Amino acid sequence: MTELEKGPTGRRRGRGARERILLASQQLFREQGINRTGMNELCAAAEVSKRTAYQHFSGKDELVAEYLRWFDPSVLSGVFDRTDLTPRERLLAAFDIPATTPLCPYIGAAVELHDPEHPASQYAREYKQAVAARLADAAREAGAADPEQLGEQLALLIDGAAARTRVLNADAFPTAAAVAAVLIDNAIPATAGDDRRREEASR
Amino acid sequence: MTELEKGPTGRRRGRGARERILLASQQLFREQGINRTGMNELCAAAEVSKRTAYQHFSGKDELVAEYLRWFDPSVLSGVFDRTDLTPRERLLAAFDIPATTPLCPYIGAAVELHDPEHPASQYAREYKQAVAARLADAAREAGAADPEQLGEQLALLIDGAAARTRVLNADAFPTAAAVAAVLIDNAIPATAGDDRRREEASR
DNA sequence: CGTTATGTACACCGCCCTGTGTACTTACCG
DNA sequence: CGGTAAGTACACAGGGCGGTGTACATAACG
Numbered sequence: 001m002t003e004l005e006k007g008p009t010g011r012r013r014g015r016g017a018r019e020r021i022l023l024a025s026q027q028l029f030r031e032q033g034i035n036r037t038g039m040n041e042l043c044a045a046a047e048v049s050k051r052t053a054y055q056h057f058s059g060k061d062e063l064v065a066e067y068l069r070w071f072d073p074s075v076l077s078g079v080f081d082r083t084d085l086t087p088r089e090r091l092l093a094a095f096d097i098p099a100t101t102p103l104c105p106y107i108g109a110a111v112e113l114h115d116p117e118h119p120a121s122q123y124a125r126e127y128k129q130a131v132a133a134r135l136a137d138a139a140r141e142a143g144a145a146d147p148e149q150l151g152e153q154l155a156l157l158i159d160g161a162a163a164r165t166r167v168l169n170a171d172a173f174p175t176a177a178a179v180a181a182v183l184i185d186n187a188i189p190a191t192a193g194d195d196r197r198r199e200e201a202s203r
Numbered sequence: 204m205t206e207l208e209k210g211p212t213g214r215r216r217g218r219g220a221r222e223r224i225l226l227a228s229q230q231l232f233r234e235q236g237i238n239r240t241g242m243n244e245l246c247a248a249a250e251v252s253k254r255t256a257y258q259h260f261s262g263k264d265e266l267v268a269e270y271l272r273w274f275d276p277s278v279l280s281g282v283f284d285r286t287d288l289t290p291r292e293r294l295l296a297a298f299d300i301p302a303t304t305p306l307c308p309y310i311g312a313a314v315e316l317h318d319p320e321h322p323a324s325q326y327a328r329e330y331k332q333a334v335a336a337r338l339a340d341a342a343r344e345a346g347a348a349d350p351e352q353l354g355e356q357l358a359l360l361i362d363g364a365a366a367r368t369r370v371l372n373a374d375a376f377p378t379a380a381a382v383a384a385v386l387i388d389n390a391i392p393a394t395a396g397d398d399r400r401r402e403e404a405s406r
Numbered sequence: 407c408g409t410t411a412t413g414t415a416c417a418c419c420g421c422c423c424t425g426t427g428t429a430c431t432t433a434c435c436g
Numbered sequence: 437c438g439g440t441a442a443g444t445a446c447a448c449a450g451g452g453c454g455g456t457g458t459a460c461a462t463a464a465c466g
Contacts, residue, residue: 017443033317035238038423049444054425110370111314114236121370128370153382156375160363167313167324167331172359179356182389183382220413241453252414253455263454 018056020046025067030105034064034112065119068109068127080134087142091135091184094158095177104162131155144187153183221259223249228270233308237267237315268322271312271330283337290345294338294387297361298380307365334358347390356386 024046028037039060043050057063079094106124113121136151144150161176227249231240242263246253260266282297309327316324339354347353364379 033314035315036317039425040423049446050425051427051445052443055442060424107366107370108314111236111311112238114239116372124370125372128367149378149381152378156360156363156367156378156382158363159366159370160359160361160379163310163362163366164331164359167310167327167362169319169328175352175355175359176363178352179359179382179386183385186385186389242455243453252416254415254457255413257455258412 017046017048017052021048021053021056021063022067022070025063026070029064029067029108030103034109061119064109064113065123068105068120068123071105080138087138088184088188090138091142091154092177092180094135094154095161095173095180103166104159107159107162108166128155128159131158139184139187142184142188144184145189146187150183150187154180157183220249220251220255224251224256224259224266225270225273228266229273232267232270232311233306237312264322267312267316268326271308271323271326274308283341290341291387291391293341294345294357295380295383297338297357298364298376298383306369307362310362310365311369331358331362334361342387342390345387345391347387348392349390353386353390357383360386 021042024042028042028045039050039053043053046053053063057066080090082090082093085093106127109120110116110124115121116125132151132155134151135154136147139150139154140147157176157180161172164172224245227245231245231248242253242256246256249256256266260269283293285293285296288296309330312323313319313327318324319328335354335358337354338357339350342353342357343350360379360383364375367375
């Protein structure tokens with residue numbers, strides 16, 4: 001709509017039918033869920049003909065998988081590539097994104113599709129493992145005694161906050177961040193020059 | 204089938220059409236998800252005519268809500284009413300149930316229905332709050348400094364383990380239990396006569 | 407006995423869903 | 437110019453869904 005200047009009935013010039021589809025997926029899948037969003041509705045929102053959509057994606061299943069692959073960069077790299085933060089701050093920064101980010105579509109997809117073999121479910125699994133691995137990397141960098149364990153624990157906290165936020169309709173990430181702070185302080189042998197304040201569960 | 208002795212075409216004598224429906228719901232909703240389980244299939248599994256099902260429940264929505272209400276006792280009271288355990292052990296016992304219990308249908312329902320106003324979603328919310336409250340009770344009994352906070356934190360760990368187990372297809376409750384142990388030891392002023400072993404929660 | 411409550415069996419409605427078939431239109435590029 | 441790639445518009449098939457209507461069968465009770 002913004003800069004795409006379409007001919008009376010002809011194809012859009014703004015270039016990127018595929019992108020508009022994925023963009024609409026992000027919005028609708030989040031707002032309504034995957035199963036409750038039909039292809040008709042989705043194509044209408046993307047301002048794309050249904051025929052075109054099925055030329056870009058073999059079916060809804062593939063579209064869902066691709067839709068998941070699109071969040072990757074914004075969430076994962078956006079947090080971990082901040083060199084301005086100390087390792088400890090970087091670990092805690094993972095609990096600050098939730099307001100911006102759309103409440104973990106990976107869990108939602110895995111639950112809605114309900115098939116561990118579905119491409120999207122497989123990717124969700126890989127993604128979650130990748131996040132845990134990157135958390136473990138940061139934990140190692142921060143000098144944690146058992147980085148893998150801390151990474152897994154922090155990943156669990158993030159997932160718990162996402163799930164609980166969804167069910168309770170109330171932000172659970174502050175609670176998760178408080179727990180994370182305790183875990184981090186307990187796992188790092190007090191060598192860091194960080195501001196380790198001694199409250200056990202500050203919010 | 205076991206003891207219900209049905210007439211050739213007549214109604215079952217085993218008494219409890221409603222119960223058979225709810226029982227079949229437990230099985231099918233868990234195995235296939237709510238949205239992917241149709242009423243036809245469900246009634247067939249329950250060995251109940253569709254007409255009867257709609258005389259017991261006004262619709263699928265109500266059935267789903269009632270289905271959630273049926274797990275309550277087994278999960279909630281089964282764990283917290285064990286007087287043979289110390290308060291600390293009782294807090295940790297909440298992380299032992301997962302193999303038996305069906306991986307938190309409350310989260311699944313909230314995600315699948317995707318409508319916070321749906322009766323089942325509302326009940327899921329109430330249930331999650333009730334669990335947190337009972338955890339807080341046990342935490343208070345155990346002498347925690349801030350029981351409400353500890354209860355909320357433990358509840359978050361449980362939800363995180365449930366979600367993560369679902370996505371990764373691997374039991375995440377041990378990890379959650381380890382975190383819980385750290386939190387509990389950190390929150391209780393070391394007055395209890397419990398077996399507080401000094402592993403990672405050193406200080 | 408007859409009545410009433412409960413249940414079966416099964417066809418059927420209307421709706422929405424994913425996905426395709428057909429015919430037409432436009433931009434681009436050699 | 438002509439061809440090709442990309443897209444539109446729209447109908448429609450095929451299937452599953454939630455839910456209902458109809459006619460019949462049985463058990464329990466007075």
